[in-house]
Amino acid sequence: MKQPPLIIPSQVDVTPAELHTLPNGVRLYTLAAPEFEVLRISFVFRAGTARQREFFTASTTANMLAEGSRGMTAQQIAERLDYYGSWYDANIDRDYAYISFAALSKFVPQTLEVAREILLRPLFPEEELRSYCAKRRQRLTIDRTKVDVRAREAFAQALFGTTHPYGIAAPTEAYDAVTRQAVERFYREHYTADQTLVVCSGRIGAQELDAVGRLAGALATSAAGVEEPMPAPETTHRLILPHAGAVQSAIRIGRLLFPRQHPDFLGMQVVAMLLGGYFGSRLMQNLRERNGFTYGVVAAMVNFEQAGYFAVATQVGSEVTAEALGQIYAEIERLRNEPVSEEELSLVRNMMVGEMLRILDGPFGIADVTIENLLCGDGNEVIEQNIGRIRAITPAEVQRLARQYLAHEDLVTVVVGDPELGTLPE
Known part of the structure; x- marks a missing residue:
């Protein structure tokens, strides 16, 4: 057939x-x-x-x-x-x-x-x-x-x-x-x-x-005073927390970046998709399919009103925590050092566009996207603009973004698990 x-x-x-x-x-x-x-x-x-x-x-x-x-x-x-x-x-x-x-x-x-x-x-x-x-x-x-x-x-x-x-x-x-x-x-x-x-x-x-x-x-006007500005973030790059009796370790790796209005936010969504945004992503193939460390791993860009961040999240067996961390770091470095193939990037582009079209199938999905756009100061015309930008992204642009924003020394690593984790890779 x-x-x-x-x-x-x-x-x-x-x-x-x-x-x-x-x-x-x-x-x-x-x-x-x-x-x-x-x-x-x-x-x-x-x-x-x-x-x-x-x-x-x-x-x-x-x-x-x-x-x-x-x-x-x-x-x-x-x-x-x-x-x-x-x-x-x-x-x-x-x-x-x-x-x-x-x-x-x-x-x-x-x-x-x-x-x-x-x-x-x-x-x-x-x-x-x-x-x-x-x-x-x-x-x-x-x-x-x-x-x-x-x-x-x-x-x-x-x-x-x-x-x-x-x-x-x-x-x-x-x-x-x-x-x-x-x-x-x-x-x-x-x-x-x-x-x-x-x-x-x-x-x-x-x-x-x-x-x-x-x-x-009929909603009343505000009774609140002047809102205080948010303080500057104070980032800790490495945090290992013991959790008595844990048979698995929870891993979070990422970094503070920028909210959705930033011109590189959409491109970093493509980077996240390649790493861990779908079942056949690089991290899923590595951690689950080849090594059997986990049932699932995800990478995403997260948007707040005044901040945004990139994150990888997974849970692995306590005994393979160090190996899993090493493989996550290795996949990030591979994306920084080797251009992604046009075939793989084409798959990711199509999946991202397809997911956007799926969400827009019906008035409630359109309303959800509209709310998100309005909160970011955009109208719905930005949807077609974003689809065009996704289709136009190149392997060179993906590599540039990964090199610029995912340097190892900039990453934040958090591990929660067995107190006897031992030595974890830096």
Whole structure:
């Protein structure tokens, strides 16, 4: 049987988001897709963990919005959303909180009634707060018995420093000190008109736009003071942490670089893809296929609002930790010293473009990409520009990027595992 030809579209047309600026300053973007009988409304608040003054207040605020309001109990909120088949989700990262609602078009008004209670009238009841904090403390205690969780936290600390907003790992017992007053204060300061954008995707007509506009237009203005600038990172290049009883070592290798707006960010995504971004990548072939050190390894570029970094992550058997580290370093050096073949680079280019097209298949995927673009100061025209840049990258450019940004002396290495690891390669 003959394999069908691989066809990569020469042009990608993505609907530009239409901006509606509300009287209170909220930027409301719409991505109309009338062929879908569903609407998703995503509120993006500048309310991530880097904004908090007290440990865990940012995540607690986001996760407790639906735990009771002035007009509805948590059970009533959940039952009402379930009755109409609507979907609610709250996510948080270092910089932003993402609060999303999705509903069938015919039930948008009823869903927005619940959204109003969640976004504008939350109570953060004391009993639910204490229950939430107790559960989260227990979960974090369990998570920190795992080498990969400790390595992830330690790697952030090694990159940024233990007191930097992007590097802090709060003590587990800090959940006991979370207060309703602190959560309410964080909500008042950050869930505000001047610190949000709203993206609607799906079937949105004049009535739906007016209803969402009334909801977003009711957000208060900020009660926060002037935000302090982030401190300079304090990087530690090598951190070996013992973990009693570990049968595996968690490895993180990488370095602090730049956020997505930097002209070399996309090229470094190609470098990361070559190293460990797909199942047949160089690190997967080496560590898994040839040596059997691990089930999986990944390399990626990570983007924050004010920083970005490159990272390789894996877990290997304790007895092969030193060998695995040596092989990771060797693959990075090979990429720096030997031009990648056109065949391998072509495969990676096609996979990256294909993944972008997969994400853009449907209004919700387009909305996710739109949000990411908006937070980076771009419009959706950047999508086709990025696809063009991926297609145009050459083996020489890949080698230049690897040489410029992945010198061995610049790398940060974190290993968490057996206290008897022995001598590890520098």
